[in-house]
Amino acid sequence: MDLPIILDARSGRLAVQVTVSLRDAIRQQRLAVGARLPSTRALATDLGVSRGVIVEAYEQLTAEGYLETRRGSGTRVACKSSTESVSRRRKVAPNVGGGWEPDRAIPFRYDFRFSTPDLSTFPRGRWLWAIRHALATVAHADLGYINPCGVLALREEITSYLRRVNAAVCDVEEVAIVAGVAQSFVVALRLLSRRGCKRLAVEDPSGYRSRGLLENCAYSLIGVPVDEEGIRVDMLDRTDADVVLVTPAHQFPTGVVLSPRRRAELVQWARRRNTFILEDNYDAEFRYDREPVGCIQGLAPDRVFLAGSVSKSLAPALRLGWLVVPKGPYSDECCAERSFLDLGSPVLDQYALAHLLATGTYDRHLRAVRRRYRARRDALVGALQQYLPSWRIHGIAAGLHLYVELPEGTDARDIADRAAHASIGLEPIDSMRLAHPSPPGLVLGYARLSEEELSTAIKSLARHVAKTK
Numbered sequence: 031m032d033l034p035i036i037l038d039a040r041s042g043r044l045a046v047q048v049t050v051s052l053r054d055a056i057r058q059q060r061l062a063v064g065a066r067l068p069s070t071r072a073l074a075t076d077l078g079v080s081r082g083v084i085v086e087a088y089e090q091l092t093a094e095g096y097l098e099t100r101r102g103s104g105t106r107v108a109c110k111s112s113t114e115s116v117s118r119r120r121k122v123a124p125n126v127g128g129g130w131e132p133d134r135a136i137p138f139r140y141d142f143r144f145s146t147p148d149l150s151t152f153p154r155g156r157w158l159w160a161i162r163h164a165l166a167t168v169a170h171a172d173l174g175y176i177n178p179c180g181v182l183a184l185r186e187e188i189t190s191y192l193r194r195v196n197a198a199v200c201d202v203e204e205v206a207i208v209a210g211v212a213q214s215f216v217v218a219l220r221l222l223s224r225r226g227c228k229r230l231a232v233e234d235p236s237g238y239r240s241r242g243l244l245e246n247c248a249y250s251l252i253g254v255p256v257d258e259e260g261i262r263v264d265m266l267d268r269t270d271a272d273v274v275l276v277t278p279a280h281q282f283p284t285g286v287v288l289s290p291r292r293r294a295e296l297v298q299w300a301r302r303r304n305t306f307i308l309e310d311n312y313d314a315e316f317r318y319d320r321e322p323v324g325c326i327q328g329l330a331p332d333r334v335f336l337a338g339s340v341s342k343s344l345a346p347a348l349r350l351g352w353l354v355v356p357k358g359p360y361s362d363e364c365c366a367e368r369s370f371l372d373l374g375s376p377v378l379d380q381y382a383l384a385h386l387l388a389t390g391t392y393d394r395h396l397r398a399v400r401r402r403y404r405a406r407r408d409a410l411v412g413a414l415q416q417y418l419p420s421w422r423i424h425g426i427a428a429g430l431h432l433y434v435e436l437p438e439g440t441d442a443r444d445i446a447d448r449a450a451h452a453s454i455g456l457e458p459i460d461s462m463r464l465a466h467p468s469p470p471g472l473v474l475g476y477a478r479l480s481e482e483e484l485s486t487a488i489k490s491l492a493r494h495v496a497k498t499k
């Protein structure tokens with residue numbers, strides 16, 4: 031059997047390279063369901079690598095459900111492995127209104143609706159290794175109720191990571207481990223509501239899935255328009271908002287970065303009003319054109335609550351994130367809020383993440399996925415320019431989504447409805463607006479589609495759009 035595996039001995043991690051090549055071949059159905067793979071010994075000889083490399087790759091793909099091994103019949107491509115057969119068998123789950131996403135139900139062949147990461151890149155082997163390490167080293171005492179703000183080892187690792195990568199200014203006392211950015215919002219907003227805040231300014235447009243969560247914290251939301259420099263601070267100033275939530279690293283959904291001028295204005299606004307900025311460090315890890323820009327928290331550590339998580343870099347299911355609070359009484363108040371909520375995050379997972387960070391494994395994983403997503407973004411941009419040149423691409427080369435503005439007068443909802451007939455899932459920007467109108471547009475989450483799939487999908491979309499004219 032001629033397997034589509036090309037190895038680059040210089041870039042190391044041969045098992046990962048074999049895994050990725052095989053996984054892509056299976057997902058793109060170049061390897062059919064039921065196809066029998068060569069024995070580990072035969073493939074190792076063929077590729078000139080040690081047998082252990084192939085064993086590790088086969089084990090990883092078996093754990094992910096792409097391969098199955100039966101005594102006597104060797105290793106075969108599992109029947110649930112092809113993307114198509116998986117999606118065909120999935121039931122369409124109801125859209126859970128208040129949640130971030132409607133479960134994993136994907137009725138479309140090409141689904142651009144969510145900016146979720148490619149979950150097949152989750153480093154299962156490394157996570158297992160880190161969990162094993164956590165189990166082997168955790169003290170008995172740490173298996174009890176620990177500090178609700180998190181395990182010290184992880185807080186230390188996150189502190190140095192944020193200082194190193196995001197130019198944050200923080201000490202370990204100000205860093206709390208939380209269940210994702212979502213819980214950061216809840217903790218920070220509850221803490222601020224005890225200090226009298228109740229009107230929250232949010233970017234318009236912004237991610238509508240968080241809206242229910244924010245309102246549930248008893249805040250009224252005020253939409254403030256976003257232009258190519260980010261949130262309009264002059265218009266924020268005209269509102270009676272007493273706290274603001276922003277995504278300055280990569281605005282969701284327009285994809286712009288908050289300009290240096292606006293960052294300074296926003297900090298001045300917070301100082302003048304004697305209030306706070308809630309900074310969602312959304313997509314900060316995924317900048318493809320340059321190093322990530324420093325966070326606003328680094329400019330004004332006394333005025334900013336900084337939130338981040340591993341939902342994009344590893345997987346949302348881990349529910350692991352961090353909240354950096356301003357110096358002062360806020361650390362204690364944050365711990366109190368967290369203990370009122372749920373007494374803290376799972377301890378073993380926190381130790382496992384700390385181990386990935388301490389050993390450099392997390393950074394290596396990020397570098398690998400960043401390369402993958404960059405290639406996908408380039409493929410999407412290329413396909414849009416080729417097949418739909420009148421669609422205007424917005425935003426910087428970053429993140430896991432792209433925002434496209436449609437020609438004036440286009441009905442984005444109609445395009446989405448028609449695309450659905452070609453099994454292409456699209457998300458119009460309308461649902462993300464609060465009050466301020468903006469041109470018709472679509473938000474394209476591309477992380478879960480291969481370069482080939484992206485190109486095929488956009489070509490097919492262009493055919494359907496042309497038919498609608």
Ligand SMILES: Cc1ncc(COP(=O)(O)O)c(C=O)c1O
Binds near residue numbers: 213
């Ligand atoms: C704007 C925004 N911020 C943050 C997140 C990540 O949330 P969490 O860390 O709670 O998974 C999401 C998830 O979709 C999002 O849309």
